Each structure stands twice: as structure tokens, then as C-alpha cells.
Amino acid sequence: xxxxxxxxxxxxxxxxxxxxxxxxxxxxxxxxxxxxxxxxxxxxxxxxxxxxxxxxxxxxxxxxxxxxxxxxxxxxxxxxxxxxxxxxxxxxxxxxxxxxxxxxxxxxxxxxxxxxxxxxxxxxxxxxxxxxxxxxxxxxxxxxxxxxxxxxxxxxxxxxxxxxxxxxxxxxxxxxxxxxxxxxxxxxxxxxxxxxxxxxxxxxxxxxxxxxxxxxxxxxxxxxxxxxxxxxxxxxxxxxxxxxxxxxxxxxxxxxxxxxxxxxxxxxxxxxxxxxxxxxxxxxxxxxxxxxxxxxxxxxxxxxxxxxxxxxxxxxxxxxxxxxxxxxxxxxxxxxxx
Amino acid sequence: xxxxxxxxxxxxxxxxxxxxxxxxxxxxxxxxxxxxxxxxxxxxxxxxxxxxxxxxxxxxxxxxxxxxxxxxxxxxxxxxxxxxxxxxxxxxxxxxxxxxxxxxxxxxxxxxxxxxxxxxxxxxxxxxxxxxxxxxxxxxxxxxxxxxxxxxxxxxxxxxxxxxxxxxxxxxxxxxxxxxxxxxxxxxxxxxxxxxxxxxxxxxxxxxxxxxxxxxxxxxxxxxxxxxxxxxxxxxxxxxxxxxxxxxxxxxxxxxxxxxxxxxxxxxxxxxxxxxxxxxxxxxxxxxxxxxxxxxxxxxxxxxxxxxxxxxxxxxxxxxxxxxxxxxxxxxxxxxxx
Numbered sequence: 001x002x003x004x005x006x007x008x009x010x011x012x013x014x015x016x017x018x019x020x021x022x023x024x025x026x027x028x029x030x031x032x033x034x035x036x037x038x039x040x041x042x043x044x045x046x047x048x049x050x051x052x053x054x055x056x057x058x059x060x061x062x063x064x065x066x067x068x069x070x071x072x073x074x075x076x077x078x079x080x081x082x083x084x085x086x087x088x089x090x091x092x093x094x095x096x097x098x099x100x101x102x103x104x105x106x107x108x109x110x111x112x113x114x115x116x117x118x119x120x121x122x123x124x125x126x127x128x129x130x131x132x133x134x135x136x137x138x139x140x141x142x143x144x145x146x147x148x149x150x151x152x153x154x155x156x157x158x159x160x161x162x163x164x165x166x167x168x169x170x171x172x173x174x175x176x177x178x179x180x181x182x183x184x185x186x187x188x189x190x191x192x193x194x195x196x197x198x199x200x201x202x203x204x205x206x207x208x209x210x211x212x213x214x215x216x217x218x219x220x221x222x223x224x225x226x227x228x229x230x231x232x233x234x235x236x237x238x239x240x241x242x243x244x245x246x247x248x249x250x251x252x253x254x255x256x257x258x259x260x261x262x263x264x265x266x267x268x269x270x271x272x273x274x275x276x277x278x279x280x281x282x283x284x285x286x287x288x289x290x291x292x293x294x295x296x297x298x299x300x301x302x303x304x305x306x307x308x309x310x311x312x313x314x315x316x317x318x319x320x321x322x323x324x325x326x327x328x329x330x331x332x333x334x335x336x337x338x
Numbered sequence: 339x340x341x342x343x344x345x346x347x348x349x350x351x352x353x354x355x356x357x358x359x360x361x362x363x364x365x366x367x368x369x370x371x372x373x374x375x376x377x378x379x380x381x382x383x384x385x386x387x388x389x390x391x392x393x394x395x396x397x398x399x400x401x402x403x404x405x406x407x408x409x410x411x412x413x414x415x416x417x418x419x420x421x422x423x424x425x426x427x428x429x430x431x432x433x434x435x436x437x438x439x440x441x442x443x444x445x446x447x448x449x450x451x452x453x454x455x456x457x458x459x460x461x462x463x464x465x466x467x468x469x470x471x472x473x474x475x476x477x478x479x480x481x482x483x484x485x486x487x488x489x490x491x492x493x494x495x496x497x498x499x500x501x502x503x504x505x506x507x508x509x510x511x512x513x514x515x516x517x518x519x520x521x522x523x524x525x526x527x528x529x530x531x532x533x534x535x536x537x538x539x540x541x542x543x544x545x546x547x548x549x550x551x552x553x554x555x556x557x558x559x560x561x562x563x564x565x566x567x568x569x570x571x572x573x574x575x576x577x578x579x580x581x582x583x584x585x586x587x588x589x590x591x592x593x594x595x596x597x598x599x600x601x602x603x604x605x606x607x608x609x610x611x612x613x614x615x616x617x618x619x620x621x622x623x624x625x626x627x628x629x630x631x632x633x634x635x636x637x638x639x640x641x642x643x644x645x646x647x648x649x650x651x652x653x654x655x656x657x658x659x660x661x662x663x664x665x666x667x668x669x670x671x672x673x674x675x676x
Contacts, residue, residue, distance in 0.1 A: 103341065
């Protein structure tokens with residue numbers, strides 16, 4: 001830890017977050033299960049396996065095009081379970097509410113949570129409510145933790161152990177929509193009216209991928225820190241590298257425009273309905289095809305592959321033929337994105 | 339809902355909290371598992387059962403005699419699992435941190451969590467960190483969710499289904515310590531220096547109870563709302579009543595004094611290391627004996643019994659021979675007690 005105080009960047013999902021996790025949480029909470037280092041922990045129960053995950057949601061504003069904090073809180077945890085290979089089943093919901101929050105806002109949020117849980121086929125089975133004095137939190141924060149059943153043959157998906165040279169890298173659609181929606185809303189930019197968050201539960205889409213490919217190597221949802229942060233984590237300290245083709249990565253024109261105007265790189269912007277899938281080359285096209293049959297995957301594409309050049313590093317071949325390196329997000333791009 | 343806005347009392351654990359849960363959460367999240375209405379939800383996994391629970395901790399101040407928010411966050415969730423009859427195994431930890439929190443404070447909290455997890459024999463297996471701008475939360479809030487394995491024969495303990503006339507009501511020690519510690523610290527009262535929170539993980543003590551009694555009828559930890567709130571919930575809409583003998587209920591002199599001075603009733607003050615146990619009369623003394631062999635139970639006592647007079651109501655026979663009714667906490671006694 002270089003800083004004596006906690007900085008916004010420690011919650012970015014990028015470099016400072018990793019440092020905090022390594023130097024504090026992993027150090028003191030040290031145990032074999034925590035060290036799995038996926039977004040979910042894989043736990044043995046009565047001969048079977050479950051995935052267990054937690055996420056707190058502090059997004060500002062609470063309501064935005066394409067969703068709200070409630071929908072996000074359900075979809076986010078469902079996705080963390082689903083990308084571990086698990087079938088999400090049960091969620092908890094912990095509310096921290098600021099005194100004076102309009103009851104109607106809370107109701108809208110709760111109704112969204114209920115609807116998203118139904119869409120995803122999960123149940124909210126336990127909860128907790130705390131209220132703090134006015135000025136001591138910002139309207140509402142929601143924690144959801146989740147449990148899913150993990151088929152044994154999928155247990156290594158979140159670890160990335162099975163990734164090999166030649167595997168293809170697939171994404172289920174355009175990048176940066178969630179982050180730029182929040183940015184547009186926060187800054188009250190009129191130009192961004194046709195941008196909408198991609199916030200969605202991906203578990204049903206992901207089950208379809210498992211139906212056409214029984215050898216999925218890795219999956220992770222690309223939230224805080226964007227796809228660059230996920231891709232760098234995959235390749236870190238490994239004996240393989242990653243090649244990404246910028247041209248192949250779907251980015252909506254409106255997102256691209258807003259990113260250019262504000263100086264953001266969409267590769268580092270948060271998504272809330274996008275998953276990076278790594279699979280054997282022979283299955284890549286089948287996966288893209290089945291993704292395209294779903295609403296959440298209709299813009300799916302193969303965006304790159306695992307290579308044996310530049311081990312430990314990810315490279316993007318840019319549209320104009322140049323190359324740039326893939327890194328984890330440093331500092332904080334936009335606080336309270338989720 | 340009578341109020342258009344959320345009030346502090348909605349987080350008290352008392353009457354307003356119940357109303358909010360009924361009118362909003364149960365209404366929209368409606369499902370059979372949520373309707374179990376214990377602090378934990380009992381879930382079927384691979385032929386076995388697990389308990390699943392969640393709690394957010396917003397206690398102010400962060401550090402107090404007998405504990406801190408970190409110890410509390412671990413012990414609180416361990417206890418919610420243990421009183422359901424489960425063996426607590428795994429916790430998640432979700433941090434919401436205010437920008438500018440001294441790193442040293444966070445480290446102290448994390449070290450306490452690690453130590454308490456070790457004491458309780460549980461592992462922190464997954465986590466999440468969010469940082470919000472200065473002024474948007476109050477230093478740090480922690481959510482812990484937990485999973486425990488529940489032996490099949492204990493599955494009805496949190497429901498209270500098995501309670502019968504003649505059963506004895508037992509507590510593992512003195513009431514009101516946690517709440518009055520926080521109160522003393524908050525108001526900076528010098529008189530309260532010998533009061534200390536009872537914050538502790540009770541799972542190992544509770545396992546000893548199961549060893550001497552294979553027919554425990556009910557257990558619940560008496561946190562927000564105090565033992566009165568728990569006792570009223572037990573008896574609500576039931577065909578039995580509860581008699582409590584004030585004289586038998588352990589209250590430390592210092593807590594009693596501070597309560598009298600500030601106008602609090604210790605029966606409604608929060609505890610963080612006390613469990614109400616209901617068991618057959620024949621086992622009551624054995625349970626008290628085994629509790630007394632533990633540090634958390636050394637002041638254990640039988641404090642009352644289940645009766646068939648005044649069904650649906652709990653009565654306290656006071657020290658001077660009068661009677662008063664047991665109710666749930668109305669409004670908010672002391673915000674951010676846990």
C-alpha cells in the first residue's frame with residue numbers, strides 16, 4: 001500500500017483494487033478457498049459443488065436508461081455465478097438505506113429486483129435492512145450475495161487453467177454501453193440519449209453456450225475496468241499471450257463518439273451484460289451462432305485468440321494496423337459505476 | 339406503509355422493520371424459501387441442507403469496548419447461521435468504504451475479522467470492495483453473508499414449530515451490554531467505562547447445547563430490538579403464551595444503571611452475543627450447566643417458560659411482583675447499533 005488513506009481508485013476494479021486485495025484481504029483472510037481468486041468461490045457441499053459470490057452496488061444515479069440499482073444488483077450477482085459455470089439459484093439482498101429515501105423509489109427498486117430475479121430464474125431467499133441517518137449514505141446501497149449449483153465438469157472454468165494456445169476469445173456483444181450510459185446520465189449530456197446500459201442477467205444465454213460446447217475454457221463478465229482489465233488478468237504471469245483485433249470488437253457508434261469526446265477508451269469502460277468466453281477454435285463459430293439467437297448475444301463476435309508470442313501480455317491490433325498493449329485499469333475512471 | 343419516506347425506525351429491527359418487510363420485500367420477492375422468515379433461509383443442496391443468511395453492518399462508532407465493526411460483521415453472521423442449527427462454514431465480505439478512510443483503520447478491521455473467523459472456525463471465501471466519494475457513506479459499511487451446513491434433524495429450529503407448553507426459555511447471559519456500550523461510547527459518557535459489548539461468535543457454545551439436548555425447540559440471537567422483540571415474535575399468533583421472570587434475567591449493574599439514567603428498558607436493548615434457547619423442561623438445567631462451562635455462557639439462566647395462559651402474548655413478572663407485557667420495539671431506540 002502506497003497510500004495512507006483509501007482512494008476512490010481502490011474501488012475501481014483495476015490496479016489499486018488488486019493491490020488492496022493482495023496486501024490486505026488475501027494476506028489476513030488467507031485460505032485455500034479464497035485463493036481461488038475468481039469472482040465466485042467454489043465450495044464442496046455433500047459431494048456436490050456450489051459457487052458463492054458477493055457484490056455491493058452503489059451506482060449513482062439509482063435510475064438510468066436500461067436499468068436501475070435493483071436490476072443491476074440481481075443481474076450482477078447472477079452473472080458472477082453464471083460465469084463460474086454455475087446455475088444461479090438463490091440470492092440474498094442486504095439494503096443500506098438513507099433516512100428520507102422516498103418509499104416510492106425503494107418500491108421501484110424492489111419491483112425491478114423481483115422482475116430481474118424472475119427473468120433469471122433465481123429466488124431472493126434472505127435479506128437485511130439497515131437505515132442510516134440522513135447524509136450518512138447516498139440514498140441506497142444494495143448488497144447481493146448468491147449461491148449456484150456448479151456441475152463438477154465445469155469447476156475449472158473461472159480459474160482459466162484450461163486455456164491453451166489457439167483458443168478463441170469471444171464476446172457476446174458491444175462494449176462500454178453501461179459505463180457510458182452512467183457517464184452520460186451523470187454529466188447530463190443530451191448527446192447520449194440513445195445509449196442504454198447493457199445490464200442483463202446472462203445465465204440463460206450462458207447455459208446455451210454449454211449446450212453447444214462441452215469444453216469452455218474460461219468465462220468472466222467484463223464489469224469494472226472493462227474488457228481490458230479482464231483480458232490482462234487472464235494473461236498475467238501465464239506462458240501464453242492474447243491477440244485482440246480492434247476491428248472485430250463491437251462498439252456502438254454512440255458509445256464510440258461519447259468516448260472520443262470525453263477521452264475514454266471503450267476497452268476500459270464498464271459493462272454489465274458482457275461476458276468474455278474462451279473456447280477451443282473448433283467450437284468458436286458454433287458459440288457465436290448460438291449467442292446470436294439470444295437477445296443478450298445478438299452482436300456476438302470472435303474478437304481474438306490465445307497465442308504463444310508475447311507470453312504474459314495482451315496486444316490489440318488496431319483498426320489502422322498498429323498495436324497497443326492491454327493493461328488493467330489504473331486509478332479510477334468513473335466512480336460508482338455499479 | 340404509513341410513511342412516504344424511509345425512517346430510521348425502518349431499520350430498528352422492530353415494528354417498522356416488520357411492516358417494511360411484509361409490505362414490500364415479502365410482497366414482491368414472494369417465494370416459499372423467503373417465507374421461512376428466519377434470519378437464515380434453509381436451502382436443499384444435493385440431498386443435504388444449507389443455511390444461508392446476510393447482514394449489513396453500519397455500527398457507529400467503528401471501534402468500541404469489546405469489539406469493532408469487523409468482529410461484529412463476522413460474529414453476527416456466524417450467529418445467524420448457528421441459531422438456525424447450522425454449522426457455519428463460509429462467509430463473504432462486501433466492503434463499502436468512504437474515500438479517505440485511514441488505511442490503518444481498515445487494516446485493524448480486517449485483522450479483527452480474520453481473528454474472529456478463526457475463533458469461530460469459518461473461512462472468508464469471497465469478497466467485494468466499493469469505494470464511494472467522501473461524504474457519501476460514513477467511513478465503512480460491511481456486509482457479510484454466510485453459508486452453513488444444517489443437519490436434517492435441526493431443520494425446524496428457526497421456525498419455532500416445535501415449541502410446546504411447559505418448554506423452558508434459557509438465555510446464555512446478561513442482556514443489554516452491546517446496546518449500552520454503543521450508547522455510552524456515542525454520548526461519550528464516562529460512567530460507562532466498565533461496560534463492554536458482548537459481541538461474540540456463539541457457534542461453538544451452541545454446538546455444546548446440541549450435545550446435551552437432542553430436542554432443542556427454538557433458538558434466536560437477540561440483536562436489534564433486544565430479547566423483548568425476539569420473545570414477541572415467538573409468541574405472535576400462537577396458541578401459547580410466554581412467562582418471563584424479571585428477577586431471573588441477568589443484567590449487569592452498570593447496564594441497569596445506565597438504562598435507568600437514560601430511560602432505556604434493557605429488555606429492548608440490542609445484544610450481539612446472546613441467544614434465546616427454548617428446550618424441553620427436562621433438559622433445561624443440563625443446558626444451563628453446559629452453557630456455564632463456556633466463556634460466552636457463564637451467566638446462563640432459565641428465564642421463563644411457555645404457558646397456555648394468555649396465548650399470543652408474553653408477560654414479564656417484575657421484581658416487585660407486578661406484570662408487564664412484552665412487545666416488539668416500536669420506532670427506533672438507537673440507530674446504527676450494529
